[in-house]
Amino acid sequence: MTMPNPHAALFDLNRIESFADRDSPIHRIDPRAKLIVTMLFIVSVVSYGKYEVSALLPFVLYPVVTTALSGVPAGPILTRLVWAAPFAFFMGIFNPVFDRTTVTHIGTLAISGGWVSFVSILIRFSLTVSAALLLIATTGFMTVCDALGRMGLPRAFVTQLMVLFRYLFVLAEEAGRMTRARNLRTFQKRGQGIRVFSFMIGHLLLRTIDRATRIHLAMCCRGFNGMFARVQDLRFRSVDAAFIAGWSALFLLFRSVDIPRWIGRFVETAGR
């Protein structure tokens, strides 16, 4: 459960989530519909064999169209992808090491199965990650949680997930202040060891528990009964159904017809 670079990651998180405050046709789609389409998209993408490259490419249409229609800038999404890319790179780079059988040639260059599956992993990675990020950027984390709750996830789970997200930034700031305070008074490795660490974490934990008590009191003062009721009721409109149906049909088409290969063959025969 660890994050590679928590500070940068939290900053990006806040930035990407803030796009959800905007308004666009995509933003107005019911969060449940977006959640379902995102899941269908990811399942479709990962359902290919490991040597598949070209057939995956038409799926780019989903993130591209979503970005275009929602007005979410592509920059931060791509930045986040690049941040996470070393992770995918590291995971995939073993394939060329272990799978060296030549499977195809480009001109005179022999391409091994490992490189093909490596490229495939990178494409899958970019597609699945950007779909998840776009879900957040066009919907907002809290609304995704709400949608999950309405789709049958236990309320207790959804409520504490919302509380978690709400206090993520508050506590991260506290941790950041503590780290800064320690760094200002430690030199080389002295004072950076586990003893000081455990005091810091222990202290942060005690303060956090006190805060939780105060939050619970604040909730009780306003009649908390174990549930978070939200004001805006979601309404599933026909547009939302069409959104799901349209994308599902496209994903199914992409999944059953290798469109790039088909186009390529067409171009080749036309060229001859």
Next chain:
Amino acid sequence: MHMADALISPAVGAGMWAVTASIAAYSARNVTRHVEDSRVPLMGVLGAFVFAAQMINFSIPATGSSGHLGGGMLLAILLGPQAAFLVIASILVVQALFFADGGLLALGCNIFNMGFFPAFIGYPWIYKTMAGDGSNATKRFWAILVAAVVSLQLGAFAVVLETTASGISELPFGTFVLLMQPIHLAIGIVEGIATAAVVAIVWKARPEIVVGTSTADLRPTGNLKPVLVGLGVAAVLTAGVVSWFASSHPDGLEWSIAGVTGKEELEAPETGVHGVFSHIQRWTAFMPDYNFKPEAEAAPAANKEKAEEATWPAIEPGTSLAGIIGSIITLMVALGIGYVLRIWSRKTT
């Protein structure tokens, strides 16, 4: 040790979702029934705390590297198994949605690997058995250490099994096991020591926080039945889904092919990775059970590859050029559509 969407097959992803969902449903029911409402805000805030705590590092003597708290075992000790499982699940949901750590499909795997073992194995069966009510500091220290190590070992092994079953990555099973388990032994020790140190401080300052959960017997003995039934149903479901996929994707079940999950809390030194690997390779070559392909004996491996090629007619020399041309055109068309849509949506709003 996050698994990623890009590395798992839908069968494994769906199966583990089913397993995780049944444990989560059981836990949520248990939390709302048995624990007063105050636990729900506490759970959420502690989840945020784990994120914050992970931002604080400490240096590990004599290694030059630094470690931090994972949090799973600490949550189990503070909240008990069911609530801790839900909090760990929430942390992973946030990570999957934002940090590209794991992914939505891999979420089921990740929650199981990192949540089930500390919450339902390490805490109730190891920590509680060894530490009792936890009042003896030495006993408590060792109990936490062993529980953390065992939980992480089991989790790491589950990662290996899941990636192997998915068959997207090429790392051989034996190599993968030998890579994952020692790394997670080290991570487990760091996690155990850090958790024990934090628990000791909380115990001293505010004993009532930890004692509350320690004295109550939260071991899910009487309630174990629904868990087992849920797991059974989920497992049957998984088997069904997997076999259904296996029939349509014969090589989706290549148990000989494994993947690696990625950068770890304790990074193996980047240099010399290949040296380490060739060493591990040589070692595992003596383990006949694992379908390992030593490079020196390329012949049988090549045969196998041919068999694979046969199932993937797409990759044939003549057609690759068409594929590349088609791919470029597809990408250009997709980007073109995006460009037109963006201009159009700017005009309409």
Next chain:
Amino acid sequence: MSHHLVIAQNLCYVYPDGTRALDGIHFRITHGESVAVIGGNGAGKSTLLMHLNGCLVSVSGSVRVGDFPITTKTLPHVRETVGMVFQDPDDQLFMPTVEDDVAFGPINLGLPPEEVSARVDEALRTVGALHLKRRPPYRLSGGEKRAIAIATVLAMSPSILVMDEPTSNLDPLARRQLIALLKRFDHTLIIATHDLDMALDVCKRTLILKNGKLVADGPTEELLRNRSLLEDCRLEMPLRLQGCPVCGSGKED
């Protein structure tokens, strides 16, 4: 209107670790009064406030709000009557958006949706934050958060407002705006604070606590001019009453 009375009788509270936080507190606050509760750190201000809507229950003695003593049975009623604004607005704003947060109380009161949304708008308009309605609370400034925290309480239309350090961590403009807002309220106001200038502006009456005991209860202006009493309680005269430090004019003694 007797149901707006707040009466404390021989209120005592001891924390689990043995700290005696409140020791025999007596007071009676009538409808529409604005009362400042002042005292040094650890004097018991927050603990006292926590008793006024049943967040803490006294060891001995009692608090009466209106006609009821605070008990588990009357708690829902008391919490509807007494609105509590916490010191750290982050503790109070836990919902996804400002609107949800302000609506939290009214929804839990079981009000119909139209009434809920009317109350949300009215409360937000009162604190001048209607434009923040759809924003998530974690992206607001300190002053905005404080205003919303007050709105969450106002939306339940309490007759008594209890506030813990409402002006802490505010920039001078936000503080000034808050003071103007508080002066407009016709609620009974009970404010714990270190901001003695604000107390002078907003509250007619002041209670001074020291080590859990009530050492003074009287008109704010009178108490805040009593230098020896204030210094004895780890307080000092409000800057406004101290005279100009540059020219020395306006000094009282």
